[in-house]
Amino acid sequence: xxxxxxxxxxxxxxxxxxxxxxxxxxKGHSHVYWYRQxxxxxxxxxxxxxxxxxxxxxxxxxxxFSAEFPKEGPSILRIQQVVRGDSxxxxxxxxxxxxxxxxxxxxxxxxxxxxx
Amino acid sequence: xxTVTQSQPEMSVQEAETVTLSCTYDxxxxxxxxxxxxxxxxxxxxxxxRQEAYKQxxxxxxxxxxxxQKAAKSFSLKISDSQLGDAxxxxxxxxxxxxxxxxxxxxxEGTQLTVNP
Numbered sequence: 001x002x003x004x005x006x007x008x009x010x011x012x013x014x015x016x017x018x019x020x021x022x023x024x025x026x027k028g029h030s031h032v033y034w035y036r037q038x039x040x041x042x043x044x045x046x047x048x049x050x051x052x053x054x055x056x057x058x059x060x061x062x063x064x065f066s067a068e069f070p071k072e073g074p075s076i077l078r079i080q081q082v083v084r085g086d087s088x089x090x091x092x093x094x095x096x097x098x099x100x101x102x103x104x105x106x107x108x109x110x111x112x113x114x115x116x
Numbered sequence: 117x118x119t120v121t122q123s124q125p126e127m128s129v130q131e132a133e134t135v136t137l138s139c140t141y142d143x144x145x146x147x148x149x150x151x152x153x154x155x156x157x158x159x160x161x162x163x164x165x166r167q168e169a170y171k172q173x174x175x176x177x178x179x180x181x182x183x184x185q186k187a188a189k190s191f192s193l194k195i196s197d198s199q200l201g202d203a204x205x206x207x208x209x210x211x212x213x214x215x216x217x218x219x220x221x222x223x224x225e226g227t228q229l230t231v232n233p
Contacts, residue, residue: 031219033219033220033221035221035223041225041226042120042207042223042224042225042226043161043207043221043223044223045220045221045222048219048220055219056219056220058220059220089159091161093161095219104151104163104166105163105221107160107161107162109158109159109160110159110160110161112159
């Protein structure tokens with residue numbers, strides 16, 4: 001079992017470009033979560049998705065950020081027109097169950113986005 | 117909204133000694149879970165230990181144990197017989213027991229642990 005796979009591991013974008021971060025959950029996991037870690041800070045929840053559905057996007061910035069988890073393929077976190085403040089590590093986690101039955105996540109190793 | 121506070125940005129310990137990392141949280145819920153995660157320089161988030169709020173017994177995993185004080189909303193991590201490989205950033209995290217909100221972790225700001233040989 002390969003675990004949660006995130007790619008790329010490092011991504012450099014110029015201001016105004018688009019960033020696409022990919023996350024393949026653990027095999028059999030249908031719940032995906034995205035978190036952002038700004039320098040010197042803890043992780044902050046962004047969005048929770050199930051296959052083809054956004055369940056909770058209360059942590060997503062209202063503009064430029066979107067996420068999807070299609071029926072086939074990885075989950076994608078998309079950041080349009082990136083700015084320097086978007087520079088951070090973005091983590092994906094997956095779980096087999098949700099809510100009370102979710103005893104723990106498995107995290108990926110993150111994508112470090114640098115905006116220059 | 118729930119908040120998690122780690123008041124020690126940095127801690128250090130001698131190899132083979134014991135260290136305790138502090139965590140407090142604020143919630144109005146009675147059903148929740150608490151976690152300690154370790155983040156080494158590789159950036160991988162590794163679950164260290166988990167505590168269910170309804171359980172009075174403190175969780176233990178080998179050299180790692182917690183002191184869960186529900187009334188005081190305190191959840192400290194004790195690392196015994198510290199090893200060089202324990203050096204990492206440690207995050208305390210809270211999760212509600214609810215269905216949708218229970219899928220979201222709220223993290224503290226972290227404590228950087230240094231282990232001295």
